[in-house]
Amino acid sequence: MTIEFSLSNRQRDTLAMVHQFAESVVRPQSLQWDRDHGVPHDFLRQIAMMAQSMGGGLVMGPGRSSGDEKEPSADEKKRRQPALSTVLGAEAMAWGDAGLLLCLPGAGLGGPPVRASGTPEQKKRFLSVFDDMSGELRWGAYALTEPGAGSDVAGIRTSCRKDGRHWVLNGRKCFITNGARASWNVVFATVDPALGRAGHRAFVVEKGTPGFSVGKIEDKMGLRASETAELVLEDCRVPEDNLLGGEDGYRTKEGFMTAMKTFDTTRPMVAAMALGIGRAAYEHAVAFVKEHYMLARSVPRYAAIAERLARVGRQLEGARMTTWRAAWLADQGQRNAKEASMCKAMAGGAAIRACIEAIEICGAEGSIAGDGRLLEKWFRDIKVYDIFEGTGQIQRIVIAKRLLPDLKSF
Amino acid sequence: MIAFEPSEEQKMVRDAVAQFADRTLRPRMREFERARALPPDVVAAAHAMGLPLAAFPEAVGGSGLGFVTQVLIEEELAAGDPAAAFALGGPGAYGWAALLLGGPDVAKELLAPFAGEAGASRVGAVAWGEPRAAQGRAGLATVAEKTASGWRLTGEKRYVLDAARAQSFIVFAQVDPAEGWRGVGAFVVPADARGLRVTARHETLGLDAASFGGVALDGVEVPAGARLPFGSESPNVVWLFATQALLVAARGVGLARAAFETTRAYAEQRKAFGKPIGHFQAVAFTLADRATDLEAARAMVWRAAWDWDQLAKSEGGKPDARQALLHTAWAVSYAHEAAMRAGDDAVQLHGGSGFMRDYPVEKWMRDAKQLGLCGMTAEHADQLAAAVALDKDLDPGLVLPSAETQSAFL
Ligand SMILES: Cc1cc2nc3c(=O)[nH]c(=O)nc-3n(C[C@H](O)[C@H](O)[C@H](O)COP(=O)(O)OP(=O)(O)OC[C@H]3O[C@@H](n4cnc5c(N)ncnc54)[C@H](O)[C@@H]3O)c2cc1C
Numbered sequence: 087m088t089i090e091f092s093l094s095n096r097q098r099d100t101l102a103m104v105h106q107f108a109e110s111v112v113r114p115q116s117l118q119w120d121r122d123h124g125v126p127h128d129f130l131r132q133i134a135m136m137a138q139s140m141g142g143g144l145v146m147g148p149g150r151s152s153g154d155e156k157e158p159s160a161d162e163k164k165r166r167q168p169a170l171s172t173v174l175g176a177e178a179m180a181w182g183d184a185g186l187l188l189c190l191p192g193a194g195l196g197g198p199p200v201r202a203s204g205t206p207e208q209k210k211r212f213l214s215v216f217d218d219m220s221g222e223l224r225w226g227a228y229a230l231t232e233p234g235a236g237s238d239v240a241g242i243r244t245s246c247r248k249d250g251r252h253w254v255l256n257g258r259k260c261f262i263t264n265g266a267r268a269s270w271n272v273v274f275a276t277v278d279p280a281l282g283r284a285g286h287r288a289f290v291v292e293k294g295t296p297g298f299s300v301g302k303i304e305d306k307m308g309l310r311a312s313e314t315a316e317l318v319l320e321d322c323r324v325p326e327d328n329l330l331g332g333e334d335g336y337r338t339k340e341g342f343m344t345a346m347k348t349f350d351t352t353r354p355m356v357a358a359m360a361l362g363i364g365r366a367a368y369e370h371a372v373a374f375v376k377e378h379y380m381l382a383r384s385v386p387r388y389a390a391i392a393e394r395l396a397r398v399g400r401q402l403e404g405a406r407m408t409t410w411r412a413a414w415l416a417d418q419g420q421r422n423a424k425e426a427s428m429c430k431a432m433a434g435g436a437a438i439r440a441c442i443e444a445i446e447i448c449g450a451e452g453s454i455a456g457d458g459r460l461l462e463k464w465f466r467d468i469k470v471y472d473i474f475e476g477t478g479q480i481q482r483i484v485i486a487k488r489l490l491p492d493l494k495s496f
Numbered sequence: 497m498i499a500f501e502p503s504e505e506q507k508m509v510r511d512a513v514a515q516f517a518d519r520t521l522r523p524r525m526r527e528f529e530r531a532r533a534l535p536p537d538v539v540a541a542a543h544a545m546g547l548p549l550a551a552f553p554e555a556v557g558g559s560g561l562g563f564v565t566q567v568l569i570e571e572e573l574a575a576g577d578p579a580a581a582f583a584l585g586g587p588g589a590y591g592w593a594a595l596l597l598g599g600p601d602v603a604k605e606l607l608a609p610f611a612g613e614a615g616a617s618r619v620g621a622v623a624w625g626e627p628r629a630a631q632g633r634a635g636l637a638t639v640a641e642k643t644a645s646g647w648r649l650t651g652e653k654r655y656v657l658d659a660a661r662a663q664s665f666i667v668f669a670q671v672d673p674a675e676g677w678r679g680v681g682a683f684v685v686p687a688d689a690r691g692l693r694v695t696a697r698h699e700t701l702g703l704d705a706a707s708f709g710g711v712a713l714d715g716v717e718v719p720a721g722a723r724l725p726f727g728s729e730s731p732n733v734v735w736l737f738a739t740q741a742l743l744v745a746a747r748g749v750g751l752a753r754a755a756f757e758t759t760r761a762y763a764e765q766r767k768a769f770g771k772p773i774g775h776f777q778a779v780a781f782t783l784a785d786r787a788t789d790l791e792a793a794r795a796m797v798w799r800a801a802w803d804w805d806q807l808a809k810s811e812g813g814k815p816d817a818r819q820a821l822l823h824t825a826w827a828v829s830y831a832h833e834a835a836m837r838a839g840d841d842a843v844q845l846h847g848g849s850g851f852m853r854d855y856p857v858e859k860w861m862r863d864a865k866q867l868g869l870c871g872m873t874a875e876h877a878d879q880l881a882a883a884v885a886l887d888k889d890l891d892p893g894l895v896l897p898s899a900e901t902q903s904a905f906l
Pocket residue numbers: 195227228229230231234235236237238260261262263264306309314470473474475476477478479480496777
């Protein structure tokens with residue numbers, strides 16, 4: 087092993103391509119998608135097919151969705167570094183537009199739990215629906231949050247009870263990304279709230295299942311191109327084959343672990359997206375200062391601005407390094423729960439700071455006029471990165487538990 | 497490839513240094529502090545391990561292990577005792593100045609006395625800092641005037657690491673007053689040169705075992721060959737200070753680690769209100785943040801060190817030194833601030849005990865502040881980072897420790 091910071095040829099080529107695409111194709115449409123609350127499906131199809139032809143590597147794209155595809159071997163992971171490549175691509179794409187990433191068809195956040203906990207048949211059945219992107223677009227989604235339980239995952243109240251060869255689900259899910267358009271949602275429910283995590287079950291609830299309906303579509307501060315939905319489950323009858331992992335998987339605390347395992351792979355990715363937005367804002371501010379500030383202001387003012395740019399740049403770099411490391415650990419087959427939380431917390435914080443500072447440095451001219459409006463959008467988009475996939479506070483709890491083994495919770 | 501694991505060779509070196517730090521430095525840290533020096537046996541042990549010459553290229557008499565290995569070494573030493581990392585003597589910045597400003601032939605000659613058993617007590621020093629700024633012009637107040645056979649140096653130097661121990665100095669002085677910071681030259685001056693007087697040692701806030709002092713130059717005559725042959729447009733002065741600052745940053749990482757680990761253990765064991773203090777969220781979150789700081793700072797230092805190693809390897813080519821400078825500047829400010837936060841929080845979480853010298857944490861807090869003044873400060877590093885980001889000309893005066901900031905320990 088070594089300590090090294092160069093990209094493989096494959097990573098470099100992919101990254102260059104993604105960047106070029108983000109710059110020339112994505113950026114120019116970004117504001118329009120924000121206003122339209124969505125990305126045109128034709129465009130999404132185009133990207134999806136492109137990603138597929140590249141064999142994945144683009145974030146959350148459908149490339150790795152196929153149920154037939156075998157998990158890469160440990161050696162292959164070390165060599166090809168799928169997690170690292172993903173965070174590199176995620177940063178570059180989010181730099182173009184973060185909302186687009188969440189709109190991309192494919193299993194999305196629903197993919198990791200199915201891959202991690204699904205039986206071979208389930209993987210094939212649920213993931214293969216994304217194999218053909220030429221026709222109707224399809225999404226998967228991940229439905230954990232409820233009106234009464236977000237951070238406190240163990241406190242979900244959506245109930246499930248066995249009835250013959252079906253499970254009957256009752257409850258509400260909220261803030262579910264792509265929940266309404268999804269072909270299926272991974273829905274978390276409990277057999278008995280008193281059992282806590284041991285009572286949790288994860289179901290793949292397909293669109294059209296009797297008793298499943300979509301409630302409100304949220305109107306949000308940012309990421310407005312992305313759909314965020316409320317899901318309603320009223321005596322929703324889910325076939326027993328849709329219990330993720332089958333009943334054997336729940337003899338222990340596995341139900342909850344399914345929910346949590348997911349985060350170890352998704353958090354670095356979410357961190358990388360935050361970094362993409364943060365870097366966009368940072369670069370915008372640097373360009374603005376170059377053009378407007380240089381030598382036109384007195385020295386103390388200039389020094390203060392320089393200090394702020396440096397601070398933003400370094401916080402992003404620190405977060406980027408922790409993100410790379412968390413992803414690298416995943417590729418090495420090592421535990422990374424602590425590091426995944428570290429990078430998520432740090433990236434969210436750093437990128438929000440980047441957007442706030444950039445707005446302050448660029449002022450009205452640089453943040454709401456002309457191209458500057460992108461900065462205003464990034465400011466709105468970024469905040470949620472310190473909220474979803476576990477808030478900054480929750481990340482600190484995850485880290486602290488790993489620093490202090492006796493600590494149960496707060 | 498991106499990778500975060502030291503090579504087998506690096507691990508061997510690191511583990512050996514860690515053992516030395518653990519067995520020899522940490523237990524005797526307070527003894528060194530009281531003595532305001534490292535005892536000869538400790539210096540000799542480090543010399544015997546080859547630490548002082550480890551990173552220098554083989555061509556100039558070093559072990560050729562490079563900067564990445566060197567930052568691993570620095571972190572371990574500082575985790576044992578931050579002051580010891582500064583007080584080991586050897587060539588240090590003097591050797592790097594010889595290499596970067598003098599070239600391989602000069603470096604080979606100046607490094608030769610540091611090799612072998614006789615070299616154990618050999619110390620080189622760089623005299624840069626000054627008590628007062630030059631009046632009415634940019635540049636150093638100390639001047640070098642041309643004589644028939646060489647140069648005459650006149651001025652006063654302060655904050656010189658190992659002023660009282662060095663057998664030889666590299667003294668920076670203004671050669672061409674009209675050229676500002678670009679008109680600075682560097683001269684090899686033996687400690688017993690006529691007209692050179694070592695002035696009183698400074699009493700410092702921290703890092704007491706390291707000796708910082710002054711040098712008065714009263715018309716010191718040196719031959720023409722004593723001047724290191726770098727030109728006024730050479731970027732190497734900035735490179736020298738940047739790379740030295742990176743080594744200090746690596747010590748900051750070691751310091752932060754020591755403070756964090758000690759505090760983490762204390763938070764598990766110290767009880768208040770019936771439970772370990774670490775089980776209170778305010779304390780646990782603080783620990784989580786410091787742990788994250790440590791991860792980020794270390795990875796940033798590694799990346800910058802890797803950049804410099806790449807640069808050293810790519811002789812002749814036009815490698816991107818600005819990238820190395822940017823990563824270095826970010827790493828330096830981040831690590832300095834992370835070390836300070838670690839020291840501060842360590843005392844805070846120890847409560848009143850932390851204030852007492854029975855516990856190590858107050859020392860680390862003092863050391864952290866002192867460390868931040870050694871060479872490039874966080875403020876300087878921020879200016880450097882911004883200058884690179886904004887495509888500014890990298891005038892040495894922009895970033896180098898100077899009389900205005902009174903920070904020039906090198
Ligand atoms: C745009 C968007 C998309 C989303 N997509 C999805 C999705 O696809 N699937 C899904 O399941 N969910 C999704 N979510 C939900 C998201 O994961 C939750 O909003 C998040 O986990 C926080 O939960 P909450 O909103 O209930 O806040 P709460 O849990 O009520 O938290 C409120 C505040 O209290 C703090 N807090 C809570 N507990 C503690 C504690 N123990 N210690 C200290 N502080 C604490 C939190 O940090 C936060 O600041 C999405 C949310 C948004 C905004």
